[in-house]
Amino acid sequence: MNANRIHNFNAGPAALPLAVLEEIRDSFLNFAGSGMSITEISHRSKWFDGAINDAVDRTKRLLKLSDKFHVLFLQGGASTQFCMIPMNFLHGDHSADYVNTGTWSTKALKEAQLLGKQVKIVASSEDKDFSYIPKDIKFSNDATYIHITSNNTIKGTQWASFPDTQGVPLIADMSSDIMSQPLNVEKFGLIYAGAQKNIGPAGVCMVIIRDDMLKLAPDTVPSMLKYTTFVSKNSMYNTPPCFAIYTLQLVMKWLEDTIGGLENMEKINREKAQLLYGVIDSSDFYRGTAELESRSMMNVTFRLPNEELEEAFIQEALDNDLGGLKGHRSVGGCRASIYNATTLEAVGALTDFMKEFERKKG
C-alpha cells in the first residue's frame, strides 16, 4: 500500500478511492486555481458551483434519473431523514408502511411514531434476529409511502429486488448500498443515503426526491427540514457542507470516468462478495450470519467458532494491515464491509489471511 495505508473494511465512515484522496490532498491549499482551499471558498462562488453542479449531473447520469427527480445534498445524515420524511409526507390522516429489517429500520419508524404519526409495520424479520429480508409483503391500500432499508449494515442483509408497491411511493434508506449497482429509480418517491459508506465522507446525505412528493409538505415544516427549501436553492439555502460535497463529486467522477459506471461497479462488487462468501462457505470455521438469499453484497457478516477466536482474528488481521473487521458493537462477531472503494486486491488480501488463520487455528 502507498503511504503506509491499510486495507480498510470499516462499515462507515469507510474507504474512499485512493485517487480521490490524492486529488484532495494535492489541491488542498489551492482549489481549482482559486488561491484558496476548498474549505475556504464561498459556496456562492463559480468554483463551488462547478463542484456541486458536477456532483448533481454525474449522479443523474450514473443513476439514469429522469427530469422528475431532484438530487439534494443535506446535512444531519440518514438519521435526520428519519424525522424529515414523516414531517414532510405524513399529516392529517395519512399513514405509512414500514418494513423492519434491523436497527436502522427500527430507528426510522420510531422517529415517525415519536412525532405522533401513523405508521404500520407491515413486515419484520425480527423473529429470526433480522437475518433475512421478508418476502411476499402485503402493503396497505392507503399508505402515503412505504419505507424500507435497502441494505442492513449490522446484520449483513440486502434486498435482492424491490417489491411491487402498486404505485405507492417507495422510500428507501440506501446509505450502505447506493451506487453499488444500477438501480431502477422509477418506483421510488425518495431515496436517501448518508455518504460515508459508498459515496463520500461523513457530513453529507444524498437525497433523491421525485417531483410529486414535494407537494405533500405542509407550510409549518421548518425551513431546514423541508425538501422544497433545498430543491429551489440547489441545496444551498444556507451554507452547505462544501468539503463533503466536493469529495462526493470526486467519488462520482471516479465512478463514472475510472470505473465506467454502475454496471461495471456491480461486476467488481459481485466479484469481491463472491470471493469472500466463497471462503466462508467452503469452511466450517467461518459461518455467515445472514440467510443465503438475503446476503449483502456490501457487508459480509460472519462468526468464528468462539468469541476468543474472533478477538484474535480481528487483532491479528489488524497486525496484517487489514482494519475494521469487528462486527457492530450491538451484535459482535466479524464484519467485512466491502463498499465500492474497497478493492478486489484488499478482499484478496483478506481471504488469504482468513485461509491462513483457519489453517493455524482451525
Next chain:
Amino acid sequence: MNANRIHNFNAGPAALPLAVLEEIRDSFLNFAGSGMSITEISHRSKWFDGAINDAVDRTKRLLKLSDKFHVLFLQGGASTQFCMIPMNFLHGDHSADYVNTGTWSTKALKEAQLLGKQVKIVASSEDKDFSYIPKDIKFSNDATYIHITSNNTIKGTQWASFPDTQGVPLIADMSSDIMSQPLNVEKFGLIYAGAQKNIGPAGVCMVIIRDDMLKLAPDTVPSMLKYTTFVSKNSMYNTPPCFAIYTLQLVMKWLEDTIGGLENMEKINREKAQLLYGVIDSSDFYRGTAELESRSMMNVTFRLPNEELEEAFIQEALDNDLGGLKGHRSVGGCRASIYNATTLEAVGALTDFMKEFERKKG
C-alpha cells in the same frame, strides 16, 4: 503567499490558518498513524475520539467554561438552530424575546413563528437599515429565553457588550464572532456558531449549552433535533461530520498553542480592525456603513462614491490577490471579513491597495 494563495476576505466559508491547512494536507492519506484518511476512519475509533475530545477540551479551556456547559458539534448550520431552539425550549405558554439586528436575526425569529411559537420582538434596528445595535432594551418579565445575533455579517454590526437579562437565559448566534475575543459565558443558556467563519470549515455547528436548558425539551422533539441526544453521546448519536470536527480541532489548537488564547486573539483582531477602519475614517472616498459604536470587529462594510467604482475596486483588488471583498448580494457595496485566520499582513495588503486605489480614482 505560498502555493499561489490569495488574501481571503470571504464572509464565510472563510480563511483558515495556513498551518491548519498544511497539517490536514500532510496527513490526509494517513491520519495519526491509522493507515487511513481522516475521511475514512470510524467515528467509534480511538483516533476520532482523540480528535473530538481534544476539540471539546480546547473549547472549554479557551472559553473558560465551567462544568455546567456542554460543547456539542451538530450539523445543519446555524440555520438549523433557528428551529431547534424554539422546538426545544418553547412549549405550552412559553414565549421568547428576540432582538432583530438583521437578516440572520429575522430568519431566527421567523422560524420560531413558523412553528407557531410565541415570540416577541423586543427591539429592532430595522428603522435605520440595521446599521446599529439597539440599546436600553426592555425585555419581557416572563421570557423563556432572549435571542440575539452577536455579530451581523451583512450590515457589519456587533454587540459591544451584552445586555443584562436579569437572569433570563441569553441565546446567541455567534457564528461570525465566536472565539474572536474572550467571552463571559455565564449569562448564556446557549451559544451556537456555524464553524465556517471563525473556527472551521462549513459542515459543523458548535453549540455550547448550559445544563439547566436541557430539561426544557419535551419528549416529542425528534431525536436529531434534541440537544439531550447529543449531550449524552458526546455529539456522536449518529455519524458526526468527522472531517469538519477534526479541522475545527486543529483551529482550536492553533488558537490555544500558536496564538496563545483569546486575549491575544482579541489584540490581533482589534489591530486589524483599527487599521482598516482607520483608512476608511481618514478618507472621504470610503464610507463605513455601520454606526461607529456598533461597528463589527469581524466584518468591515463600506461603500465607495458609486457602484461603478465599487465594481472596479472589487475587480482590481482580485487582480491584486485580494479576494472576497464584494458585499452581501442583498445589500451590495464592499465588505472585508477579517476573521481570526485573516492575518495582519493581509489587512495591511488591503489597506495599501485601498490607499493606492483612492489615489488613482479618488
